[in-house]
Amino acid sequence: MDEKMFTPGGMERMQALSDRDNVPYPRGDGMVKLVNTGWLADHLNDSNLTILDVQPDVHDYIQEHIPGAVYLTEGVLRVSNRGFPTTYSPNSCIQEAFRRAGVEADSPVVVYTSKGAFSGRGDGLAQTMMAYTLAKYGHNKVYLLDGGLDAWKSEGLELSQDYPTVEPSNFTVEVRDEYxxxxxxxxxxxxxxxxxxxxxxxxxxxxxxxxxxxxxxxxxxxxxxxxxxxxxxxxxxxxxxxxxxxxxxxxxxxxxxxxxxxxxxxxxxxxxxxxxxxxxxxxxxxxxxxxxxxxxxxxxxxxxxxxxxxxxxxxxxxxx
Missing domain, CATH: 3.40.250.10 (Rhodanese-like domain)
Known part of the structure; x- marks a missing residue:
């Protein structure tokens, strides 16, 4: 692309072009990175990896999920507060939800969703909603699965109906208010x-x-x-x-x-x-x-x- 197409600073975005093929993307210390299905398939059995399935309905998860994935609905993230409908849940509630899912602050967590195979629902936003919330409340290595479960399925990769055995973690909420x-x-x-x-x-x-x-x-x-x-x-x-x-x-x-x-x-x-x-x-x-x-x-x-x-x-x- 011609440089004149870009406002000042715009060309710096182009640095990401080659990095897209080098997952986790981008390189550096960002709290949230993008991974593709190939990366996840290669790391599926990593002992320190947690996979969070945030599909729109628990029946979607029951019907099919990536092997080893733990179900965690985005519905736990926000509750009504003094009547206002979309405030984040109390820190203690979010902390307990992450602990029960086995999330550790410094161990990688892959987040994915889908257009539910059972419910037919799902706009795709559950992935970024969960990724943002994890980072906001103190997680340091959030991996977003580019394409979600739909991309995984399109490549004929393994699906499961088994539920993993998960030991509760000691995750402690540390809110990043600057976001x-x-x-x-x-x-x-x-x-x-x-x-x-x-x-x-x-x-x-x-x-x-x-x-x-x-x-x-x-x-x-x-x-x-x-x-x-x-x-x-x-x-x-x-x-x-x-x-x-x-x-x-x-x-x-x-x-x-x-x-x-x-x-x-x-x-x-x-x-x-x-x-x-x-x-x-x-x-x-x-x-x-x-x-x-x-x-x-x-x-x-x-x-x-x-x-x-x-x-x-x-x-x-x-x-x-």
Whole structure:
């Protein structure tokens, strides 16, 4: 690709092109890395490896899973708090869930999901939701299976209906608060020069549909649907680096900026947070966990309907 296609810093993303074939990807000390099915097949019997199956329904896991995988539903990660529906579970609950799954903070954990063979459900986001949560609460070696169980099955690799014997671990939660950004700080910096806010929801929600009591999006947010970053055939498989470079460039997302990932409830945003922070190694990435659900619950928070251009992102919409 011609260098003139890229904004300042954009060419640095190209360093990842060759590393994609050298798993775990990328090299370095990132908490979350990408692995492919070949890597997992080669390491399936590693004594220190934990494999977490986060398929959408336990019956999907019962019907088929990767040998040795432990089932851990993403449903344990968030609960209602004082009525707000999407807050993270208490530290003690998350700690106990990880302990029962045998997760050790410094031993590698592979996370995968699927479009459930039994339930027919699953959008693919459970992988990045679990990977983000593991890293946020203190895990140091999270491996994301590119393509998930669907890629594993497409290659005719072994499946199992056996349940592994798991000894509870001594995992201790250590929250990395620097990943998330709260409402007050978000409001304070979101319109600053050098800050870009991404909305990972589908375009129809961004423009004004969806279940929220107020339609639209946060003023200034740029719509980058998370699904556009994944292959057409598999919502658990990232597009090639060359394709991702072009998409990020078209949306004005540059590594020299502070990037804040948002969506509807903070779940879709984990896909873009994982990609930018850990796979592309952007230095300043945050996630607004409350996202649009919290935004519209706050009195006076402005909302914009319709497709908003990059040029309009600094404008302030009228308050409700």
């Amino acid at each position: 998330a950004i709260g409402y007050e700080e978000f409001v304070r910096i979101k319109d600053n020069e050098g800050v870009v806010v991404l909305d990972a929801r589908p375009a129809k929600f961004y423009e004004g549909q969806g279940p929220w009591r107020v339609a639209g999006h946060i003023p200034g947010a740029i719509n980058l649907p998370w699904r556009s970053l994944m292959t057409d055939e598999n919502p658990m498989q990232f597009r090639s680096n060359a394709e991702l470079d072009i998409i990020l460039e078209e949306h004005g997302v540059d590594r020299n900026q502070t990037v804040i990932c948002t969506c509807g409830t903070g779940r879709e945003a984990t896909n873009e947070f994982v990609l930018l922070k850990w796979l592309y190694l952007y230095p300043n990435v945050r996630i607004y966990e409350g996202s649009f659900t919290e935004w519209v619950s706050r009195p006076g928070s402005p909302v914009v309907e319709g497709p908003e251009s990059r040029e309009r992102r600094a404008e302030t919409a009228p308050a409700r």
